[in-house]
Amino acid sequence: MPSTLEGQITMEKTPSYFVTNSAPKRIHSMARDIKLIIVVLAFKNRTLGLIDASWSALRIGIYALHLETWLQYFPLAQMHFVSGERLITDPAGELGRVQDFLGLKRIVTDKHFYFNKTKGFPCLKKPEDSSTPRCLGKSKGRTHPSIDPDVICRLHKFYKPFNMMFYQMTGQNFEWELEGQQ
Numbered sequence: 301m302p303s304t305l306e307g308q309i310t311m312e313k314t315p316s317y318f319v320t321n322s323a324p325k326r327i328h329s330m331a332r333d334i335k336l337i338i339v340v341l342a343f344k345n346r347t348l349g350l351i352d353a354s355w356s357a358l359r360i361g362i363y364a365l366h367l368e369t370w371l372q373y374f375p376l377a378q379m380h381f382v383s384g385e386r387l388i389t390d391p392a393g394e395l396g397r398v399q400d401f402l403g404l405k406r407i408v409t410d411k412h413f414y415f416n417k418t419k420g421f422p423c424l425k426k427p428e429d430s431s432t433p434r435c436l437g438k439s440k441g442r443t444h445p446s447i448d449p450d451v452i453c454r455l456h457k458f459y460k461p462f463n464m465m466f467y468q469m470t471g472q473n474f475e476w477e478l479e480g481q482q
């Protein structure tokens with residue numbers, strides 16, 4: 301990782317940290333004043349958990365459980381939760397809140413995104429290092445398999461109490477119980 305200069309913010313992205321029990325303690329002993337950004341998504345909108353209904357896949361989505369571990373080391377004020385659903389429907393709004401959380405000026409706005417019909421996702425109009433629009437690669441925004449409605453229903457019942465707990469802990473309702481979400 302390159303050195304962070306005055307006025308720069310170092311960012312590191314490892315999705316698995318949030319679900320790794322040993323991560324909060326180790327990260328806290330390294331840097332206790334960092335800000336944590338966690339992207340969360342209704343189970344139905346995640347691919348992994350649906351392809352492989354193993355315990356480890358199910359466990360990933362029990363956000364309340366993971367958050368409880370993190371709260372033993374970091375206060376909620378140092379965390380920001382990004383709605384994975386809104387990141388797709390309103391990327392500028394969601395990134396606006398991320399910039400606020402990081403204490404940055406809202407530089408990234410609506411004018412940086414457009415909806416790419418072929419990709420089916422928002423893409424960048426003009427990335428920093430190029431003058432041409434850019435979408436995320438093939439491994440992002442994959443086609444999801446269709447799932448038996450009965451399995452969806454059972455997963456819904458499984459996650460509901462954990463989601464309620466998560467909304468209470470974060471003070472944010474991600475509305476995954478609304479029809480069409482989860």
Ligand SMILES: Nc1ncnc2c1ncn2[C@@H]1O[C@H](COP(=O)(O)OS(=O)(=O)O)[C@@H](OP(=O)(O)O)[C@H]1O
Nearest residue numbers: 315346347387388421422423436439440441442443
């Ligand atoms: N703009 C845009 N383009 C493409 N994909 C988008 C976008 N915004 C959010 N998403 C969703 O992000 C999912 C992939 O994210 P990541 O691979 O970074 O997740 S992870 O790091 O592996 O946890 C990816 O999940 P999959 O649909 O399962 O591939 C998308 O649902």
